[in-house]
Amino acid sequence: MSGLDRLPAPLGSLIDRTKEIRFEFEGQSYQGFDGDTIASALVASGQWLMSRSFKYHRPRGPLTMAGQDANTLVQLPDEPNVLADRSELRANTSVMGQNYNGSLEHDKDAKLSYGARFMPVGFYYRAFYKPKGIWDKWEPFIRKKAGLGTANLNFKPTYHDKAYAFCDVVVVGAGPAGLAAAIDAAQGGASVILVDENKQLGGALTYHRFDADGRQAAQILSDLVGQVVGHPNIRVLTNATCNAWFADNYLPVIQGNRMFKVRAKQCVVASGAFEQHVVFRNNDLPGIMMSSAAMRLMKHYAVRPGQKAVVLTGNDDGYLAAIEMAQHGVDVPLIVDMRKDGVEPSLEAAVKALGINVKCGATVYEAIPNSDKKHLAAVKIHTIKAQGEVAMDGVMIPCDTLCMSAGYMPTYQLLCQGGAKLQYDDRSARFALTGLPKDVYIAGSVNGIHDLNKVLQDGKRAAAQCLVALELSNDVPALVQCDRVTNFDWPIFKHPQGKDFVDYDEDLQAKDIINATRLGYRDIQLVKRFSTVGMGPSQGRHSALPTARLVAKATQRTVSETGVTTARPPFVPEKLANIAGRIFSPHRYTPMHKRHLELGAHMIPAGIWRRPAFYGPKHQRAELIQQEALAVRNGVGIIDVSTLGGIELRGPDAAEFMNRMYTFAFLKQPIGKTRYAVLTNEQGVVIDDGVACRIGEDHFYVTATTGGVDAVYREMTKWNAQWRLNVDIANVTSAFSAVNVAGPMARKVLQKVCTDVDLSNEAFPYLGYREGTIEGMPVRLLRVGFVGELGYEIHMPSLFALKIWDLLMVAGDEFTMRPFGVETQRLLRLEKGHIIVSQDTDGMSHPGELSLEWAIARKKPFYVGSRSVDIVMAREQTRKLVGFKLDKTVAKPEEGHIVLDRVGGGANITGNVTSCEYSPILDAFIGLAFVGIAQQDVGQQVPIRVDGKEVLATVVKLPFYDPEGARQEVA
Amino acid sequence: MSEFIISAHAMCRQSPIDASLCAQDSQVVIEDKTHTTRVGVRGVAAESFLKRQGMIVPDQPNQAEYSENGLIVLRLSRTEFWLIDVAQSHQAALEALERQALSEEGVYRLYCQHSHALFELKGEYSAEMFAKLCGVDLSHGAFAAQSIAQTSVARVNAIVVNTSLSAQRSDNYLILSDVSSAEHLWDALLDASQEF
DSSP: OOOOOOOOTTSOTTOEEEEEEEEEETTEEEEEEETOBHHHHHHHTTOOOOEEOTTTOOEEOOSSSSSOSSTTEEEETTEEEEETTTSBOOTTOEEBOOSOSBOSSSBGGGGGGGGGGGSOTTGGGSSSSOSTTHHHHHHHHHHHHSOOSOOOTTOOOOOOEEEEEEEEEEEEOOSHHHHHHHHHHHHTTOOEEEEOSSSSTTGGGGTOOOSSSSOHHHHHHHHHHHHHTTOTTEEEEOSEEEOOOBTTTEEEEEETTEEEEEEEEEEEEOOOEEEOOOBOBTTTSTTEEEHHHHHHHHHHHOOOOOSEEEEEESSTHHHHHHHHHHHTTOEEEEEEEOSSSOSOHHHHHHHHHTTOEEEESEEEEEEEEOTTSSSEEEEEEEEEEETTEEEEEEEEEEOSEEEEEOOEEEOOHHHHHTTOEEEEETTTTEEEEESOOTTEEEOGGGGTOOSHHHHHHHHHHHHHHHHHHTTSOOOOOOOOOOOOOOOOSOOBOOOTTOOBEEETTTTEEHHHHHHHHHTTOOSHHHHHHHHOTTOSTTTTTTTHHHHHHHHHHHTTOOHHHHOOOOOOSOSSOOOHHHHHOSOOOOOBOOTTHHHHHHTTEEEEEETTEEEEEEESOGGGHHHHHHHHHHHHHHSOEEEEOTTSEEEEEESTTHHHHHHHHBSSOOTTOOTTBEEEEEEEOTTSOEEEEEEEEEEETTEEEEEEOTTTHHHHHHHHHHHHHHHOOSOEEEEOTTTEEEEEEESTTHHHHHHHHOOSSOOSTTTSOTTBEEEEEETTEEEEEEEEOTTSSSEEEEEEEHHHHHHHHHHHHHHHHTTTOEEOOHHHHHHHHHHTTOOOTTTSOOTTOOTTTTTOGGGOOTTSSOOTTHHHHHHHHHSOOOEEEEEEEEOTTSOOOOTTOEEESSSSTTOOEEEEEEEEEEETTTTEEEEEEEEEGGGOSTTOEEEEEETTEEEEEEEEOSOSSOTTOGGGGOO | OOOOOSSOOGGGOOOSSOGGGOBOSSSSEEEEOTTSEEEEEESTTHHHHHHHTTOOOOSSTTEEEEOTTSEEEEEOSSSEEEEEETTSOOHHHHHHHHHHHHTOTTOEEEOHHHHEEEEEEESTTHHHHHTTTBSSOOSTTTSOTTBEEEEEETTEEEEEEEOSOTTSOSOEEEEEEEGGGHHHHHHHHHHHHTTO
């Protein structure tokens, strides 16, 4: 269908008539122009029906043409719930309606409307729950009926990101007030970000008629936009929605696929006002719209809103809309003015000159649909007798368009999110926003100013206040006063047959709101939750005011006393993709990462590090781990241990500091020696361990666990803030990378590349520390035995690490040195009986439970946690970490499996498995587990529940492997 | 223990960044300078030590001083200083300074040579690009030449230095960040620079 027959230019400011666009709606082909919205193109083609209402499936068409309602929600191939009156037309798009059963034109669920009396307000709270079990029957039906569009689960995610935007002044809304504010703020020297949700700058200036001649808006718009565009101090963000206001003027602004996080020193909200509808029977028929919607159709899209239009108004703006329509070929037989006194004489004369009649003190009481009930055919006009009451008899006026102008409600959402209060004067029907957050100002119609010249003054006033706050000016401006009244005080005409909608989104009628109050929900927040008023996509933009009025009247209070419901972010629905943005997931690689990948390592996370678990395909895990372990036991292996934490302590008090931090004694630790270092917290719990190297009298280098080093460093700096010892503490984790060359051949490998250190057992014994060089590059060498073999940890400055790794690999080639991963290391250390803090410990593990008494220096006066350790170890003990062994033919226990005090019923949990692996050396399952204190003796049988069945493990003496430590003395 | 000079052996340094991926064609130019020489010192005597070595040091923390010969001195706190040789023209001097620092009382040599990656960022849109990664306003006027921000960039800790000459717009920056997350930051910078 062709939608190309449009009103002549200059109407149609948003469309490009030279670019035709074809698209489909409900399988039918349509045409529009570039710049059209889906809705404008459809209306231009005569297609007014765009959606079905949520509950009764009533036909709905455009109401605001500004995305302020849910009447135009449609389905796009990749996106449900798209507002057709906001979404720009794209070529060859297939648009579908949604929320119907059958077709949009013939929705079988429209019959639900006939059952409306069985679905009173809040019916779902009082149904479906009895008799017991009935919900199971209802649930599939309700789930099928609830919800709107369909998500495309095959949708490929698109690129979204975020960016900060900084400015002195952010102006939200680029209508006349916002433009004036932005210009003055920028001229005063402030950097300005001007945000508007529309494509065009100008707000109401782009579509509204401000005077009978219709010239004022265009001139002002041209002048203001000319000053804004290209201004060096103004950054313009159009098609950008400010979706929230957060403390200190932190505003998320969504523009396309980007969310700007605006940080502004001052904020001017010139967000305008939402035109309000009139409540009467069938006020939701397609063809009934806001006056501003009709103006938008003409001015933005050159679309005639109908052939014959009636205007229902409570202010002067309806007259101006009537003039605009009449001048563009729409037959406007009548303006129905709800006010008794009508309009001022010159405007009345202007409409009469166009042949438009005016009926004052009357209203549309009922809209009459056409034969297929999908469009407006006529309106019934009744005289208003009293507030909300009309005369019995009315006059029928045929028409296909009805424009409503009941007044305006300020776009208060952002401001009320910031704590502002919306005040309402019941006598004058005027709004006022008070209690604005600090450094926030309002201007224009959101501030209750509706006269155009006053609106401009108000924008300038807000800018002047910003400049004073920014100390760019001393001229404190005067407030702007405006007497123009735009709101009719009671545009609600409840009809005995209902369908007089207060909330279009939720199909809520006037009686629904009143009934909610009769059921005891007097508070506006309770009315909202009981009736769901304001909970639909339009979030009360049109329903909040009539609801407040109805609740106020029903509860004998004022609208101010009743208030409106809480405004919360976001202002409009936002995609999760906007919130997620481009995800920064930092990861840490060791310098050898590329080599691990080249060697086919299976990488696993270790905190935010990536580490090789083993080398080879994942499905060969068990086999590869055993091969790697045997390579270490019988030859030599190399493991990247760069993720180990490293902390340097330097200064005259370094030894004293070490002595206070760790459980062991460090004052007399010899230079060139390492010592096991256990860290407890103030509760006496073991929280980390490492190896302390004494490099000099005043210099220690201590390792920490991969995941624990940052906390250890933090603890150290915290404690020294109290102790004030003369020591410098540096976290050097990233500065040093490390490898462990381990196995009987380890010395032979190392001595090929490190020639300036005597690596013999005599010169460099177990637990020794040395410094040397590898091809001139300095390295730190630690004789360690974590995996139970002769081993050298080589700690090297990180930028040298890859080169040294390569040299070691070449040197190890002769000895078939094999790289091994962290899972192999876990097996090897388990065989040696070494614990891993956090794997074999928990938040309650004290040194006694872990058999670490030997690592506590009892004679020293203090270490962190010493008093607690003494207390908890003096208590009656309840559990112990022990080694256990199991035949390899039984089910293998896993970490976390529970240990019981006996087999069979009534058993109590006494502990849990912390580590368990198959040991190729011992050809059995071995592990560590917390067991009950009565179960700790070597030889005891301990039940472990594995997948629901108990297996009996035998407690054994640790270590499992090389108890004499002979492997460290390999020549 | 023997002398352990980590600023030495410049030729042996290997950056984790693949230099072929540098964003040179963009209006924002990002270069990896991780391999260049830098030395850090900290301690109560660090300032006087550097002054004795003839260095001009900033008066305040989070300020940088750069000499005509290209050496940049960062003051990261009251007692912490990093010397950055982006042009790699002061290798011997910095190596000597590190050696000297080891014997100074109240001066502790830091390991920034190996703990941090160093990226250099140039171009008119640098601040705009940075706004996609960092919550600090680095635009001209808000972040003056010679300023330092110790902040978070793409969720990793970073030291950002405005190395623009004060008479010009702010369009030259150094970014120092943990070397182990250098690839993450590098990828984030390249991605952010795509639109420019």
